Structures are given as C-alpha cells and as structure tokens.
Amino acid sequence: MSDQARKRRPYAARVPMAERREQLLDAALQVVDRDGYDGVSIDAIAKQAGVTRPVVYGAFDSLGPLLMALLERQQQRALMQLFGALPQDLEDGDPAGLIRQAGPALHQMLLDDPVTWRAILQSATHAPEAVRERVEADREQVRLAIERLVTGALGRRTDAEVLSHAVIAMLERFGQLVIADPERFTAERLTEAVVALLGRAPGRVT
Amino acid sequence: MSDQARKRRPYAARVPMAERREQLLDAALQVVDRDGYDGVSIDAIAKQAGVTRPVVYGAFDSLGPLLMALLERQQQRALMQLFGALPQDLEDGDPAGLIRQAGPALHQMLLDDPVTWRAILQSATHAPEAVRERVEADREQVRLAIERLVTGALGRRTDAEVLSHAVIAMLERFGQLVIADPERFTAERLTEAVVALLGRAPGRVT
DNA sequence: TCCATTTACTACACAACTGTAGCATTCTGG
C-alpha cells in the first residue's frame, strides 16, 4: 500500500562494520563541528549519518566510547600533523629561527584540516569526563615536547615547565584566531609578533 | 496522619524575592563549581537550594536568564578584582617592573575567590549561547585594557593586538594552574618566568 | 532459485528535565 510505502523508512545501504564505524565517526565529527560538544547525542549522530539509533548501538556501546574513538582518531591525525610541523633540532639555540620555521608550518596545518582542529581546540574545557582524560594525556605529551624545545632554544636556566604552559596556551589561542579569521591573523603576522617579543635577545642564555 | 506527615515536604523558609534570587545564584554557582556547566539545570539548582522547581521559576524565567544573572554578578565581581590588580600607569615602559607588580596581585586575587574564577575560567568554550556573548564582551574589554598595557610597556612598534591575545591566553592558563595546584605554581615562580622571558631587553623599543 | 545470515528498522519502556495549574501553608495587617 502507498500508506505503508510512505510510512516505512527506506533501508540505508548495508555496510560492513569497519566502514560503518568510520562513517559514524565522520557523522559525529560533523555534529560536533556544527553544534559543539553539547549538541552531540546518539540520536543526532544517527540522524546525521542517515540511519537509526540501533545501527549506532551496533557499532558502539554508547556515546562515551564513540566520542572516545572519535577523539582517538582525530588526535592521532592531529599529532602526526603537529609533530611534522614542529622543529626537530632541539639544540639549535636560535629562538627566532625556530619560530620562523614552525609558525607558517603550524598555520598551514590548521588550514589543511580545520574541522579536526576546531574539534580539538574546543574540546578543551568541555567533553564527557573520560574523553577529557585522554585529551589531557596527549596534551601533556605535546607540552613535554615543547618543554624540550624551550629548553633547547632558551637554555637550561629558564623555567621550561612554566614557559611550556605559556607557549601551549598561546599556540591554542592563536589557533583559534586563525580558524576564526584567517585573513586577519596570517602566519606571517603571528610569527613576527612572537619573534619581536623575544627576538630582541637572539643569543641563548646559558 | 503520620503518612501525610511523612509524605509532605516541610516548607522552606519564606524569603523575599531579592534575597531568594541571590540564594539561587549562590546555589547555581555551587552546582557549576561541583559539576561543571553540564550538570547545571533548574532541577539541580532547586535541589541545591533546598526548594522546589516552581520556586526557581518564580525568581527566573528559565535557566538561560538565571545563568545570565549569575555570570553578570560574578563577572562584575571579577572585573572589579581584576582591574584592581592590574597596573594603572600605562606610560611606564618597564615591562619587568609592571609584571612584578601585577603578578602577585593577580595570584592573590585568584586565591581570594577561587569559586568565582573557576566558574569564569571554565566558562570559556561552553555555556548557553546568550551567556557566552556576554562573557566574550567582557573578555574583549579586558583584552583592550591589556592591549593598552602592552603598547605602554613595549612601545608602539609591537603588534599589540596579537600580543594581547597571547597575554590573555597565558594569564588564563596560569590562572588554571594556580587554582589547580597553588603550591606548585607560586606567584613568584610564574612572575619570574615571565620576567625572564622578556626581561632580557629591559628598555622600551620605540 | 531459495534459504540462512546479516543488517537495518519499528516500537516500547524508562529516565531526566521542563514548565504550569491548582492546592496547602505561612505570614501579616486590620
């Protein structure tokens, strides 16, 4: 009957598990990007993916594990990008050069994959408990890498732990500025501002 | 009947409107501090205050206006404290002195009223739309004040807009560190780290 | 071709929260 035809939802394409999981993570990422971590729910993800909730439950136990998997995937991508963009040689001792090298690379990284970075930069304060712990763990790993960079660039007499926190905070804020208004906050402008800040003493203090 | 006596909830003390509103804002603040902005609801606030939901609806139209009023109150307190702690003389031109003056004052400010500052520092990304706009407006006002300080301290050739964003980001992160672990991140340590960072060129660049 | 398996959908029960209507209690002024 046409009544039945109208009522019954057309079946979504059948997809093997692994692919379905990826598809659902993509949907979740879109929802997060559009509505923030608040708007995320099993229901919203299912709608976004064009399937019904039981399909989602077939792929993930609940919202927590799903978001966990999402963050896991995006953080992995992000860390690859990030460590690719960060300088390698810690023993240089030339802060300005180091910044002029890393600045544009980081900037490009943001523009290449803004969705991932919005999701990560905004996960900061919010996000369901268990997720935050994992984010924090990775964040700490990044901070340690930066702490080493700081020590390498500015010498051992600096308080590298505190400064690494400052650098991370600054980078995250710059990231948000770039994503919000790339034309206003160009790679060159941000880079030069930082260089000017501490470029006045180019040598390393040992 | 004892049945009725057991069932019927004892009446909460009757309180004039103005006082009730304050009491509810206090309750809301406690909830936010305990469970974050996620855990906040009319229901949770009512429970925390020891009254029933209709009482809350008598004082505020809904959760949005209530949180708005809360942020309004706390931000007002916070801005008073903040502008009290920030240096006044913009024309000094001595960054190190400026920081050594402001650092401990800001540190003390945090310890004096940690609940307020936790609520504000964590409101960053989250919070119901309308609230965030107001928070952003105040934040921008603070940033402009800091932009003036930066110009005053480092001279006009610096990119004060960008640097003010960096300074704000750093201050907020330091605030979080202090609140999380005051013994580890003392006023002196944070202050000296910043002074060391740019204190190497004490003069103003004009 | 046809049946067993896999995958998706429908429907239901449950939980947390919102907002409101109507009743109960307390308090206050005459």
Added chain:
DNA sequence: CCAGAATGCTACAGTTGTGTAGTAAATGGA
C-alpha cells in the same frame, strides 16, 4: 485572632534522549 495575600508544594503533561526486543528486508552461498 483571623481573613487574604504571598509564597511554597504536589502533581501532571510534554519533550528529548537512552537502550533493547522483536520484526522486516537485503544479500550471498547452496
């Protein structure tokens, strides 16, 4: 001391989201 105004409580209906059991469709191998 006793109405009636002010204030609080109970109860209900509506909404949104969760998680699951049972049913219907699609798909691949015999």
